[in-house]
Amino acid sequence: MxxxxxxxxxxxxxxxxxxxxxxxxxxxxxxxxxxxxxxxxxxxxxxxxxxxxxxxxxxxxxxxxxxxxxxxxxxxxxxxxxxxxxxxxxxxxxxxxxxxxxMYIPNIPHFSVPLGKSSEDNQEIKRWGKKPEFSFEPKNHWDIGERLGILDFERATKIAGTRFAVLKGMGARLERALIDFMLDVHTKEHGYTEIWPPLMVNTKAMTGTGQFPKFREDAFHIEGTDYHLIPTAEVPVTNLHSDEILDSSLLPVKYVSYTPCFRAEAGAAGKDTRGLIRQHQFNKVELVKFAHPKNSYDELESLLSDACSILEKLNLHYRVVVLCTGDMGFSSAKTYDIEVWLPGQNTFREISSCSNFEDFQSRRASIKFRENPKSKPEFLHTLNGSGLAVGRTLVAVLENYQNEDGSVTIPEVLRPYMGGREIIS
RNA sequence: GGAGAGAUGGCUGAGUGGUCGAAAGCACCGGUCUUGAAAACCGGCAGGGCGCUUAGUCGCCCUCGAGAGUUCGAAUCUCUCUCUCUCCGCCA
Known part of the structure; x- marks a missing residue:
């Protein structure tokens, strides 16, 4: 607001x-x-x-x-x-x-955001690593996963519907390993405090971060209640400090939260219907920061690099783009997308989105700080970014680490989380 | 699910129709004292909004969980809602 x-x-x-x-x-x-x-x-x-x-x-x-x-x-x-x-x-x-x-007016873009109409106008600002080379035609993750018996879309449809998946055996284990690995990196190396929040929130929380009232259709609602399944951990974690005045000495407050996320994907009919890319339920490790307005853009840069470090440790090729004015989310003042290389689809796909909302969310949710004990409370700045989307990371691992015989090599950093295993076959 | 109690400033807690935006204590901030600190003493200390010929150690207005009502007047009385706590039952 x-x-x-x-x-x-x-x-x-x-x-x-x-x-x-x-x-x-x-x-x-x-x-x-x-x-x-x-x-x-x-x-x-x-x-x-x-x-x-x-x-x-x-x-x-x-x-x-x-x-x-x-x-x-x-x-x-x-x-x-x-x-x-x-x-x-x-x-x-x-x-x-x-x-x-x-409530229906979006945030004002930061002056550094490039002008543009759509994702076509986003600007690439960084590229890391190299495209992996294959001596064979690389497959899609759903082909790899189904052949290995670790991904099952058909049975998911039976028990829920489209846009759901079942992970099995080493697939389920890999998902869990990724979550654990990401949480460990962010808590131990980057100084974030881990949060396990409610996965259902009320209307007030959804309004505080900007999902409501404009994007009500995108969320799953529990009938007969004021509970809504969270579309991202951003909602419960940012609202953790709603109606609070924080002491400026505490800033920046840094939280990391693994949660399942639920999205109705209304309006995405026909998009990414195959595979794990766009699901009604997916796991995400989210980074959230409460920052002093004077350095929130520095905090955005470090948030971005915290997210990138996960891909670097996994040795996955990626690029970073700045979203243009026309492609940015409603609440954001500036957003970087991290896109990972998917050889099976021969393209970069978004795996993280890191934004500074400035005081747009803090005004809605009333999150303030006090410079010193005598000064008036001011709205602080909120930021968040995926660190990373777990399902899409699993996709990237399967596609980038696939072998000609259909097996998948487990990235070295994940092996301790996979009981020392080196390969899924 | 059944029964009861409650919601007041950062916290604890007094206040049952007017002089109460609110006692007292704690915490915090400033000062006196001290070589320094502590103690003691003195002072300050909620949030939001509006106004301005003086933009201020300025004036005014609102807010005691939320909403509605009674009244000239509500923290205080009535109703509805939300939330919290205690006991019992049930349960992962």
Whole structure:
């Protein structure tokens, strides 16, 4: 959520930034609502001052037992206070409308974000490692996995439906190994604190991080409750500190959280229907930071490098792109995507997305910090990034480490997590 | 699921219709004292919004879990909701 005051005093900047995102939102109504709000508040405050003054007279009348004065004031005030209540109802209506507007306005892109319309305009800023060379035609992960008996899509369909998978034997073990490996790296080498949160959250939490109200359709909802399956650990972990004021000496707060993620994938019909790439349920290790506004972009760079380190340890070829203004997520001010090389599909695929939300989420969820004990609380900056998407990492391992005979070599760093095993065959 | 109790500032906790945005204690911050620290003493210390001819050690307004109601006036009375705790039952 943007700051109403800032929107009103920087109308052009906001309108311009919406255009950059390819959004055609007219904010003139919001501006006039804001004007109305201010006028009404001034009126109500004046009336209340008067009301409080007359009430003080009544107190005196009561203490002096002056009943005639008391009676005359009473009838006078009854209408007066009703009038105030009516104005307050009107104000409430206006404020609801204002928030309805603000909740649907995306974040303003950081000045360093390249201008563009779609993923075509994203800019590659880094490339690490080399494409692996094969003396044979590399296969898709679903072919590799099904032949090894470690991936089963058909039976998953039977018990749930499309966009689900069953991992079996060494497949399930590899998934678990990846989770464990990632958590160990981030907690032991990068200083993140591990969090195991609820996998279902309420509407308030979903609104705090920006999923709701605009993207309600993307989440699974438990009927008859206010519980929603989390689409990412970002939601519970960021909201961990909602309605809190943190001491600035604690910043940055760094959390890592492995959770399953649930996405309805509404609007993705026909996309990535085969394989593990796009599932209704997948595992992800998520990095979340609460940072001081003055260095949140440095924190974004280190978050990105923390995520990249996992791919480097696994020796997987990848590139990093900066998302352009038109391709960025709703809440983000700047996003890097990490894309891993998938030889079976002869392409780079997103495996992590690292964003700085600045104060967009912290304003919604009310997460503040205090510079020193005497200063006013300010909104801090929130960041997060996948470190990494586990299912897609498993895909990358299968496709990059496949052998001609259909077996898959286990990357060295994972072997301790696989009981010392070197190969899946 | 059944029965009961409760929700007040960073924390503990007083407050049952007006002078209460709120006692007291703890924590924290500043000061006096001290070679330094502690103790003691003094002072400060909730969040949000609006205004301004003086942008301030400024003025005003709101907020005692949330919402609605009674009343001239609600932390205090009534109703609804949410959450927490205790006991019993059930259960991974």
């Amino acid at each position: 943007l700051d109403l005051k800032k929107v009103c005093s920087n109308i052009e900047v906001v309108q311009e930034s919406l255009k950059k995102r390819g959004q055609d939102i007219d904010i003139s109504e919001l501006i006039s609502l804001s004007e109305k709000r201010r006028e009404l508040i001034v009126k109500i405050q004046g009336a209340r001052t008067e009301l409080n003054r007359i009430n003080d007279e009544i107190k005196i009348a009561v203490s002096k037992k002056d009943n005639s004065l008391l009676e005359s004031r009473r009838s006078e005030l009854k209408n007066f206070s009703q009038n105030i209540k009516d104005m307050e109802k009107e104000l409430d209506k206006i404020e609801t409308e204002i928030s309805n507007h603000l």
